[in-house]
Amino acid sequence: MHLVAARDERVDDVRADEAGASGYDRPHAPYRTASVFLSLEGVDGSGKTTQAGLLAEALRADGREVVATREPGGTRLGEEVRELLLEGVEMSAWAETTLFAAARAELAERVIAPALAAGNDVVCDRYIDSSLAYQGIARGLGLERVLELNLTVTNGLLPDRTFLVLVDPGVAFERTKRSDRIELEGEAFHRAVDEAYRSLAEMFPERITTVDGNRPAEEVAEEIRGRLRELS
Ligand code: TYD
Numbered sequence: 001m002h003l004v005a006a007r008d009e010r011v012d013d014v015r016a017d018e019a020g021a022s023g024y025d026r027p028h029a030p031y032r033t034a035s036v037f038l039s040l041e042g043v044d045g046s047g048k049t050t051q052a053g054l055l056a057e058a059l060r061a062d063g064r065e066v067v068a069t070r071e072p073g074g075t076r077l078g079e080e081v082r083e084l085l086l087e088g089v090e091m092s093a094w095a096e097t098t099l100f101a102a103a104r105a106e107l108a109e110r111v112i113a114p115a116l117a118a119g120n121d122v123v124c125d126r127y128i129d130s131s132l133a134y135q136g137i138a139r140g141l142g143l144e145r146v147l148e149l150n151l152t153v154t155n156g157l158l159p160d161r162t163f164l165v166l167v168d169p170g171v172a173f174e175r176t177k178r179s180d181r182i183e184l185e186g187e188a189f190h191r192a193v194d195e196a197y198r199s200l201a202e203m204f205p206e207r208i209t210t211v212d213g214n215r216p217a218e219e220v221a222e223e224i225r226g227r228l229r230e231l232s
Helices: 002-008 048-061 076-087 093-117 128-138 143-153 169-175 187-203 217-230
Strands: 037-041 066-070 121-125 161-166 208-212
Touching: 037 048, 037 128, 048 066, 048 121, 048 161, 048 217, 066 093, 076 093, 093 121, 093 128, 093 143, 128 143, 128 187, 161 187, 161 217, 169 187, 187 208, 208 217
Parallel strands: 037 121, 037 161, 066 121, 161 208
Antiparallel strands: none
16 A cells, blocks of 8 residues: 555655655665664563563664663653552552553653654554553543543654564463552453454554564564564
């Protein structure tokens, strides 16, 4: 679809870092030339944190400057909000959603946007899709409303590409430490999050790439690197 769209446009109408730019219209691929914002998503126990680390390492091995960060957290305020969210008292679903959004606003403005502006890549362990899956869909607050809130607080800063690590939900649930407030929700919630992520991947196929996480970590990492290269 991108190729067709790009061919219909004049070459100079398409910036090299735009999603609509085809390989024919630019001298180098965006992955090679421009900073790229990548996020890793998945249910608890999916192995996405391991994959975020391996992806950042691979980009660095390619000579790229990478800022690796995580959510909730990644800033001083964000780490404090993380404590409240994961270790704190019970809270209403909207209180939870807005706290995640507050941590994300801080991370987007103080870490992600400046890093991209400085030409670094950013690899984020969880981002907006976590709120869409956990709060928007699984907690039933509404995808549209949670998306709107998050686009507002981040100034519309979305990843160039999101890798969603899919695993058998039963296996992932067994793997979770069940140590924080959200992990303690139980298996029905965990399965609802898994389904929510799968529907997000169908809704946003241009941005979200799914990978089969039911394999050794190095194999999954290899697939993610390959998918990223394909985008170049
Ligand atoms: P995570 O960092 O994956 O936990 P850990 O590092 O302990 O494995 O995420 C913490 C929890 O917060 C996880 O259960 C998912 C949840 N979460 C949301 O519900 N919404 C969000 O927007 C984010 C970022 C996380």
